Amino acid sequence: MATYLLTDAACDLDKEFVDSQENFYVFPMNYSINGKEYVFSSFDGSPALKELYDQMREGAVPTTAQINLNDYMSVFTKLTDEGHDVLYICLSSGLSGTYQTALLARSMVMEKNANAQLYVVDGLSAASGQGLLVWYTLEQRAQGMDARALAEWVTDNRQHIMHWFTVDKLDYLYRGGRVSRSTAVMGDMLRIKPVMNVNFEGKLIAQDKVAGRKRSLKAMAERYETTADRSRWNTVFIAHGDCEEDALYLEEKVREINPDVQVRRQRVGTIIGAHTGPGIMTLFFWSNQPR
Numbered sequence: 147m148a149t150y151l152l153t154d155a156a157c158d159l160d161k162e163f164v165d166s167q168e169n170f171y172v173f174p175m176n177y178s179i180n181g182k183e184y185v186f187s188s189f190d191g192s193p194a195l196k197e198l199y200d201q202m203r204e205g206a207v208p209t210t211a212q213i214n215l216n217d218y219m220s221v222f223t224k225l226t227d228e229g230h231d232v233l234y235i236c237l238s239s240g241l242s243g244t245y246q247t248a249l250l251a252r253s254m255v256m257e258k259n260a261n262a263q264l265y266v267v268d269g270l271s272a273a274s275g276q277g278l279l280v281w282y283t284l285e286q287r288a289q290g291m292d293a294r295a296l297a298e299w300v301t302d303n304r305q306h307i308m309h310w311f312t313v314d315k316l317d318y319l320y321r322g323g324r325v326s327r328s329t330a331v332m333g334d335m336l337r338i339k340p341v342m343n344v345n346f347e348g349k350l351i352a353q354d355k356v357a358g359r360k361r362s363l364k365a366m367a368e369r370y371e372t373t374a375d376r377s378r379w380n381t382v383f384i385a386h387g388d389c390e391e392d393a394l395y396l397e398e399k400v401r402e403i404n405p406d407v408q409v410r411r412q413r414v415g416t417i418i419g420a421h422t423g424p425g426i427m428t429l430f431f432w433s434n435q436p437r
Contacts, residue, residue, distance in 0.1 A: 147229040149293050151284060152221065153269075154213060154244065156237040157277040158385055158415045161190040167284060169230075173217065175417045179208035186416040198416050199388040199424035202318070208420040212244045218251035226255060226262035231293035235269045235280055235300060240348030265297035267304075270348035273418040274383040275309040275430040282379065282432070305436035309344035310369050312362040314389070314425025341365045346437040363392060366429045367399035376404055379432035385412040387419050387426035396427060 148169040153159075155175040164172055164187075174187040179201055189195060198208060225232050239245040248266045255264055269276050279300065286299055339362035341354040356362050370382070382400060386393040390411075397409050414426050 147231070149231045149287060149291075149296070150225050150233070151280070151287060151296070152232060152234040153276065153280045154237055155186050155188065155415065156242070156272055156417045157235075157280055158274045158412055158418065159188055159277045159280065160412060161188040164188045170284070171221065173213050173221070175213060176211040177208050177416050177420050178211070179206050179420075184416070189413045189415055195413055195416060195419070196388055198419065202420075202423050208416070210417050210420050212242060212247055215247055215251055218248055219254060222251055222255045222264055223258075226259055226264050231263035233265045233267065233283075233293045233296050233300075235267055235276070235283065237276060238270050238272050238344065238348030239268045240270065240344070241272055241350070263293050265293055267297050267300045268348065269300070270304050270344070270346070271307050271309065272344065272348070273309070273311075273414055273428055273430075274385040274412050275307050275344060275428075277412070278381070278383045278430045278432075279304055279307045281381070281383075305346055306375070306433050308369070308373065308431055308433040308437070309428070310341065310366045310430075311343070311422075311426060311428040312339050312341050312359075312366065313422055313427075314339075314359065315423060318421070318423030341369075343369075344437070359392065360395070363396045363427060364399060366427070367396060367403060370400055370429060370431055371403045373433045373435065374404075374431045375434035376407070380404075380406065381408045381410065381431075383410050383412060383428075383430040385414045385428045385430070387414040387422060388424045389427060392425075392427050396429060400429070 150169045152171045154173040174185045236245045236248050245268045252264055252266045269279050271279050338355050340352045341362055342352050345351050356365050384393050384397055
């Protein structure tokens with residue numbers, strides 16, 4: 147029997163990578179915009195992601211939905227009934243209620259199958275930060291770790307995944323309740339760009355405010371320079387919300403710091419992008435210190 151690793155669509159891993167992994171599953175997540183509901187699993191090159199951002203630029207306000215309990219039950223039950231060990235790394239509980247739903251599903255499965263090796267871990271991460279955590283967990287699995295050991299490894303190491311990001315317009319964060327209306331209006335007028343991260347509780351917090359887009363990207367690269375553990379884990383994820391030129395600029399700044407870095411450029415998918423808007427730029431890496 148196999149050790150299955152599960153995560154959800156908030157991880158923003160692209161379809162090509164997802165399809166290349168054995169015994170790996172990404173729970174789809176739903177979003178709605180302009181009265182229509184869509185399903186997002188991973189970016190596959192389709193125009194749907196750009197269309198979402200274009201509609202947001204025109205004033206549309208999308209919403210997202212948690213994964214249904216029955217969806218968790220269906221996958222958890224199938225895999226454990228087949229005798230597989232299962233680890234699910236979930237979107238941060240600091241941003242969504244999906245973790246609690248997954249825990250409920252696990253408890254229901256365990257009531258019927260007390261011997262099931264089924265583990266649910268709060269990733270305390272999101273977007274490609276969650277994706278990077280999953281990426282490294284897959285590497286640990288390849289070295290022979292079983293589901294129990296992987297769950298312990300994720301719990302022990304998730305705080306080392308650093309999330310740094312900035313947005314082009316504060317209005318989207320205001321809509322999501324992340325900043326006040328006055329802060330959003332004044333910030334956009336003065337071209338103030340927040341540099342934010344995910345804290346130890348898996349919640350978004352502002353760390354710096356800088357004037358101008360390029361300065362905010364440089365500030366993120368500086369965080370990499372001062373805190374990245376380049377000797378142990380040398381892979382960096384850079385993800386963007388329909389602003390590839392800025393992603394290339396940030397990659398250039400990171401490579402100036404570390405020419406040997408392994409950079410994976412990705413897209414910020416619809417689940418996270420629905421709350422941050424187009425123009426989000428993100429940088430994820432392994433830190434030498436926990437959050």
